[in-house]
Amino acid sequence: MFNIDKKLARGWSRMGPRAVYGQILFELAKTNPNLMTLSADLGRSSGLDRLSKEFPDQFLNVGIAEQNLIGISSGLARMGFDVFASTFAPFASLRAGEQVRMNMGYMQEPVRLVGLASGFALGFLGNSHYGLEDVAVMRSIPGITVISPADCVELYKCIVASLSYPGPIYIRLTGGVNMPVVYDADYEFDILKADVLYPISDITVVSAGATLGFAKRAIDELRGEGADIGLVNVHTIKPIDKDFIYNLGSVCKTVVVFEEHTIIGGLGAAIIDALDAANIRSTQVIRCGVNDEYPKAGDYDYVLHTLGLDSMGIKNKLCEFL
Amino acid sequence: MLESKNISQSIRGKIVRKAFECGESSHLGGALSMVDILCVLYQSVLKYDVKDFQSEDRDIFILSKGHCVLGWYAALNEFGLMTDPVFDTFQTNGSDLIAHPVKNLSLGIESSNGSLGQGLSFGLGIALGIKKKAQNRNVYVLMGDGECNEGAVWEATATASEIGLSNLVAIVDVNNFRNDGLNLTYQNNKSLPAIWSAFGWNVIEVDGHSHDALNVAFRAAKNENGGPSVIIAHTVKGCGVSFMESNNEWHHNRITSNVYDKILAEWGRNV
Numbered sequence: 001m002f003n004i005d006k007k008l009a010r011g012w013s014r015m016g017p018r019a020v021y022g023q024i025l026f027e028l029a030k031t032n033p034n035l036m037t038l039s040a041d042l043g044r045s046s047g048l049d050r051l052s053k054e055f056p057d058q059f060l061n062v063g064i065a066e067q068n069l070i071g072i073s074s075g076l077a078r079m080g081f082d083v084f085a086s087t088f089a090p091f092a093s094l095r096a097g098e099q100v101r102m103n104m105g106y107m108q109e110p111v112r113l114v115g116l117a118s119g120f121a122l123g124f125l126g127n128s129h130y131g132l133e134d135v136a137v138m139r140s141i142p143g144i145t146v147i148s149p150a151d152c153v154e155l156y157k158c159i160v161a162s163l164s165y166p167g168p169i170y171i172r173l174t175g176g177v178n179m180p181v182v183y184d185a186d187y188e189f190d191i192l193k194a195d196v197l198y199p200i201s202d203i204t205v206v207s208a209g210a211t212l213g214f215a216k217r218a219i220d221e222l223r224g225e226g227a228d229i230g231l232v233n234v235h236t237i238k239p240i241d242k243d244f245i246y247n248l249g250s251v252c253k254t255v256v257v258f259e260e261h262t263i264i265g266g267l268g269a270a271i272i273d274a275l276d277a278a279n280i281r282s283t284q285v286i287r288c289g290v291n292d293e294y295p296k297a298g299d300y301d302y303v304l305h306t307l308g309l310d311s312m313g314i315k316n317k318l319c320e321f322l
Numbered sequence: 323m324l325e326s327k328n329i330s331q332s333i334r335g336k337i338v339r340k341a342f343e344c345g346e347s348s349h350l351g352g353a354l355s356m357v358d359i360l361c362v363l364y365q366s367v368l369k370y371d372v373k374d375f376q377s378e379d380r381d382i383f384i385l386s387k388g389h390c391v392l393g394w395y396a397a398l399n400e401f402g403l404m405t406d407p408v409f410d411t412f413q414t415n416g417s418d419l420i421a422h423p424v425k426n427l428s429l430g431i432e433s434s435n436g437s438l439g440q441g442l443s444f445g446l447g448i449a450l451g452i453k454k455k456a457q458n459r460n461v462y463v464l465m466g467d468g469e470c471n472e473g474a475v476w477e478a479t480a481t482a483s484e485i486g487l488s489n490l491v492a493i494v495d496v497n498n499f500r501n502d503g504l505n506l507t508y509q510n511n512k513s514l515p516a517i518w519s520a521f522g523w524n525v526i527e528v529d530g531h532s533h534d535a536l537n538v539a540f541r542a543a544k545n546e547n548g549g550p551s552v553i554i555a556h557t558v559k560g561c562g563v564s565f566m567e568s569n570n571e572w573h574h575n576r577i578t579s580n581v582y583d584k585i586l587a588e589w590g591r592n593v
Contacts, residue, residue, distance in 0.1 A: 036454075057454070060485070065477035068443045072481065075447015078432075079455065098437055099474070103444060106434045107425045 009184035012152035016177035020152040022047020036081040040069040046086040066096040073111045074103035089115030089131030104168035105141040119174040119260030126297040136265025138170040146238040148172040148208040150182040157189035180213025194244040195233040204230030204252040218315035249280030256286045263287040326533045330361045334562040336396035342577040344413040353393030355497035355557040360397040362536040375430035386441025387466035388422040439472025449490040468500030482550040483522025490550040497559035530555025
């Protein structure tokens with residue numbers, strides 16, 4: 001379908017994950033009549049314009065009705081369709097949270113629910129539209145896999161992998177246009193395996209989503225200055241890769257987690273939970289994200305900067321441990 | 323073969339017997355009000371295979387007013403779709419049969435319910451999937467009038483008529499009560515038919531205890547090609563047991579041996 005190379009990665013980065021999501025689904029729809037895409041009046045914001053025009057039978061706008069979105073998507077999934085449903089992250093996880101719980105959790109209907117523009121990607125639209133709690137909510141619902149792709153190439157790998165993955169999935173899109181590129185060549189993507197970008201060492205950064213790209217920029221600079229810092233992409237926040245957790249626990253003294261999410265119940269909390277479940281007490285976890293507050297809104301870069309989640313903030317934070 | 327009304331009576335007997343035997347509180351009022359609807363559905367409307375609950379051409383039934391599940395289990399047992407040993411596990415620890423439906427395809431239970439207002443969207447999705455696969459099957463979603471207080475119901479009604487799903491039939495068991503008492507919403511339900519109609523549904527109002535009227539209503543619903551149909555079935559909560567009828571004390575209550583004896587005395591026979 002797509003030949004993954006530097007050019008594609010750069011082009012997709014310019015488009016941003018939402019437009020790329022729509023483009024990927026459009027390509028899939030060409031050969032998969034079983035594919036159904038749904039949205040709660042955010043088809044255009046999901047990049048699904050072209051798909052909805054050229055394959056109208058494979059697209060449904062259920063109206064501004066997220067609860068309905070989950071119910072209908074689940075019924076279609078029950079009927080054997082490959083269902084992708086998309087809306088902004090807080091609406092997917094909170095507005096329709098109980099529908100997600102009943103249909104995707106309790107009944108295990110294999111919907112791929114896509115939380116658009118999570119984190120602070122919606123900038124000036126503010127906290128009503130930010131995805132600050134979606135990971136915590138989704139992670140707490142039994143039997144839902146939670147994936148946060150690092151960039152558009154990983155989003156592609158994730159969507160393709162999801163088609164042969166059993167059970168419901170929440171796919172969290174973060175980052176906007178010109179998001180950092182992490183992957184610019186084809187690579188092995190396994191939903192159940194964390195991807196070690198720089199070997200786990202005394203100090204290791206764990207991240208996911210767009211934040212991983214910002215962290216990688218910071219770490220590239222620090223490594224260039226001679227610092228030994230590991231970096232792991234925990235794209236799948238649930239179920240977490242247990243082998244990775246054991247490796248982390250046996251090598252790493254301090255793991256620093258960066259996430260565009262409240263630190264309550266997010267990726268950092270997932271790492272703490274997993275270390276605890278593995279009875280590993282020797283690894284310290286530092287969580288960097290949103291501290292139980294609604295941050296002052298502004299453009300994406302502004303919010304990242306004020307929270308110390310841009311490359312500069314991440315670098316400064318890491319220097320505390322060097 | 324029992325007369326249709328006698329089948330209903332037999333289902334009611336199973337409801338009160340099981341409620342008594344389990345020794346726990348059950349949602350009796352709403353279970354008893356929907357008995358005739360279920361009886362007609364399973365007797366002459368739903369397509370199903372007693373030997374294969376997952377047959378590819380079956381109709382789909384969803385009990386969206388999930389708390390009334392005891393009435394459904396009793397009906398399934400009556401129509402040979404649930405064995406006595408399975409039915410006997412109702413509300414026992416670890417059972418598949420608790421006070422709300424839990425999806426169990428091997429038992430013919432298509433959907434988990436209990437959180438009100440969710441069954442219609444799910445049924446809509448299934449009905450849409452059926453249509454896309456060009457199959458000839460219908461989806462029936464049984465709801466309560468109290469359940470129609472849930473906003474999510476109206477999200478589904480709007481979409482179903484917008485996409486013109488003629489294989490989707492909703493039944494509203496209008497017994498006029500909810501947990502706390504009379505359902506005062508929608509002008510005490512008086513405007514409920516007009517509201518469904520305004521959402522673009524074919525509205526059929528019936529006496530929800532008349533098997534003849536229900537049969538006619540279901541045939542009419544099936545013959546509608548223009549879009550989804552709703553059967554607004556006017557019923558009596560607790561129907562069949564004099565002291566439970568329109569007495570919301572029996573919304574969720576326990577049948578003690580005294581009460582059970584009273585019911586048997588009233589019915590003049592064993593159940």
